[in-house]
Amino acid sequence: MSELNELYQQVILEHNKTPRNFRKLELFTHDADGYNPLCGDHYHVWLKLDGDTIADIGFQGNGCAISKSSASMMTSSVKGRTVAEAKELFEQFHSVIMTKIGDPVSEERIEALGSLGALAGVREFPARIKCASLAWHALNAALTNNQSTISTESAKD
Amino acid sequence: MIRRKTITKHSTTYPIDSIRNEFPILGTTVHGRPLVYLDNAATTQKPEAVLKVQETYYREQNANIHRGVHHLSEVATFEYEKARGKVRNFINAGDTKEVLFTAGTTAGINLVASSFGRTFLQAGDEVLISAMEHHSNIVPWQLICEERGAVLRVIPMDDNGELLMDEFERMLSPRTKFVSVVQISNSLGTVNPVRRIITAAHAVGAKVLVDGAQAVAHTKVDVRAMECDFYAFSGHKLFGPTGIGILYGRQELLDAMKPYQGGGDMIRSVTFERTTFNDLPYKFEAGTPNIVGGIGLGAAIDFVNTVGLDAIGAYEQELLQYGTALLSRIPGLRIIGTAAQKAGVISFVLEHAHPHDIGTILDREGIAIRTGHHCTQPVMQRFGIPATARASISLYNRTADFDALAAGLQKVQEIFG
Numbered sequence A: 001m002s003e004l005n006e007l008y009q010q011v012i013l014e015h016n017k018t019p020r021n022f023r024k025l026e027l028f029t030h031d032a033d034g035y036n037p038l039c040g041d042h043y044h045v046w047l048k049l050d051g052d053t054i055a056d057i058g059f060q061g062n063g064c065a066i067s068k069s070s071a072s073m074m075t076s077s078v079k080g081r082t083v084a085e086a087k088e089l090f091e092q093f094h095s096v097i098m099t100k101i102g103d104p105v106s107e108e109r110i111e112a113l114g115s116l117g118a119l120a121g122v123r124e125f126p127a128r129i130k131c132a133s134l135a136w137h138a139l140n141a142a143l144t145n146n147q148s149t150i151s152t153e154s155a156k157d
Numbered sequence B: 001m002i003r004r005k006t007i008t009k010h011s012t013t014y015p016i017d018s019i020r021n022e023f024p025i026l027g028t029t030v031h032g033r034p035l036v037y038l039d040n041a042a043t044t045q046k047p048e049a050v051l052k053v054q055e056t057y058y059r060e061q062n063a064n065i066h067r068g069v070h071h072l073s074e075v076a077t078f079e080y081e082k083a084r085g086k087v088r089n090f091i092n093a094g095d096t097k098e099v100l101f102t103a104g105t106t107a108g109i110n111l112v113a114s115s116f117g118r119t120f121l122q123a124g125d126e127v128l129i130s131a132m133e134h135h136s137n138i139v140p141w142q143l144i145c146e147e148r149g150a151v152l153r154v155i156p157m158d159d160n161g162e163l164l165m166d167e168f169e170r171m172l173s174p175r176t177k178f179v180s181v182v183q184i185s186n187s188l189g190t191v192n193p194v195r196r197i198i199t200a201a202h203a204v205g206a207k208v209l210v211d212g213a214q215a216v217a218h219t220k221v222d223v224r225a226m227e228c229d230f231y232a233f234s235g236h237k238l239f240g241p242t243g244i245g246i247l248y249g250r251q252e253l254l255d256a257m258k259p260y261q262g263g264g265d266m267i268r269s270v271t272f273e274r275t276t277f278n279d280l281p282y283k284f285e286a287g288t289p290n291i292v293g294g295i296g297l298g299a300a301i302d303f304v305n306t307v308g309l310d311a312i313g314a315y316e317q318e319l320l321q322y323g324t325a326l327l328s329r330i331p332g333l334r335i336i337g338t339a340a341q342k343a344g345v346i347s348f349v350l351e352h353a354h355p356h357d358i359g360t361i362l363d364r365e366g367i368a369i370r371t372g373h374h375c376t377q378p379v380m381q382r383f384g385i386p387a388t389a390r391a392s393i394s395l396y397n398r399t400a401d402f403d404a405l406a407a408g409l410q411k412v413q414e415i416f417g
Ligand SMILES: Cc1ncc(COP(=O)(O)O)c(C=O)c1O
Pocket: B041, B042, B103, B104, B105, B106, B107, B134, B136, B137, B182, B184, B185, B186, B211, B213, B214, B234, B375
């Protein structure tokens, strides 16, 4: 498979076309913005924590196929997990996509990411790694910075 | 789908092959493909003459200028000042005193905003910029307007990317102190009617800066015929090195303006009580300048003059028409920036593919274009799009470059369907 086909796999193109959880949450406990000023990609992520569990998650915004599909897959894979599990997943994901070109990533590590493993092809495209991690950084920021009471206020823009 | 346009008489006399041979980088490959460089609005490639003169300078002429009595310092000073003279001729400035070396367009605009602003702008005065300005012709004016209590107003444009000139003329009043506009838009390709803008602005007593970053490599500029008060451009978009640029300013204004930065070279005498400033242009050139950059820019200007801006302009217009026609035939492709007067910039969006993805796929074909907001976020907002893909032309591009681009875009569409 060529590097381009590896990057733009069917599953990625499909998430890009019909992103999951592509909606604003009316009731949320945490939220944050993810913005890449260099390319203009911009997403907002909303979370509803139930105790320690991510009971619901949604995102909206605009950007390239990599950032949008990554955000979509992220929401699918962290929904129902605990905060600690989500952060652990982010770390695993991050370490895979940050692997230097030429350094092999073991199939097991990609496998362990589940559907997120489809984004591993991005490591051949250094300029695009930020696209793949944008929504994750927003999720991380939301989990780290926010109030934990449910808010129905619209998020800052 | 690719159809070659019959080559017109002009193209056959334009020495495209020998021009391309002057640019070593054009013979390189990217991802195993011959480089197709269509990102000239970001920066241009450098011809042999520019590469050579910089090497010669460092190997044989390097010294600080305007300071030493020794041989090398005299040679370096001579070469640097000779380059200034070339710039003066190139833009037809009245005197080399009016030709300031800067770090680039951005530096030149900041100099004018800061120095003109601190000298002349009062609370309630108005500064006009256009809706298609580069961030470098927006932010310096925001900063100085805030500092001086002046008001920044924006000349609107229509859906083709043409300024609404009637609207502009209605905005002018005795409160208007400054108008700063781009000659050719880097994100839309629009060629603005700067002559008309200047005449109207002068009629209410306002001064005008023209941002020529995208103009000087494509069209003959005559600052005296244009009657602008200031004209800024960058060497690196004119086949010269990075980190060097030019600010032209009318002498009476530069004389009246406060210095921008203080330091060596810009003074006549310094005591702790009082400093008197050097004559133009040195009053605005504090510190050791980019000497090799200036000399490189001089060589770049010689190169452009050898080809000739009339020939370049005509050739690029043909390429622009060819590229526009070719890209227009691609289903789902929309060109952003459709002004009647356009230079060699084709910004576009594709229905199903984000510009960033287009850029990555084209890169694997060896094709360099720019994707993003092009430092013109308000333009993107005006057109309701997050970004565009942009192909921009220079004197060494060929119709084959657009054929490659069109084929690359077909690949994008195969992936994004
Ligand atoms: C129209 C315009 N103005 C200003 C600039 C800024 O030029 P520089 O970054 O060389 O200072 C650019 C470069 O992108 C430009 O295209």
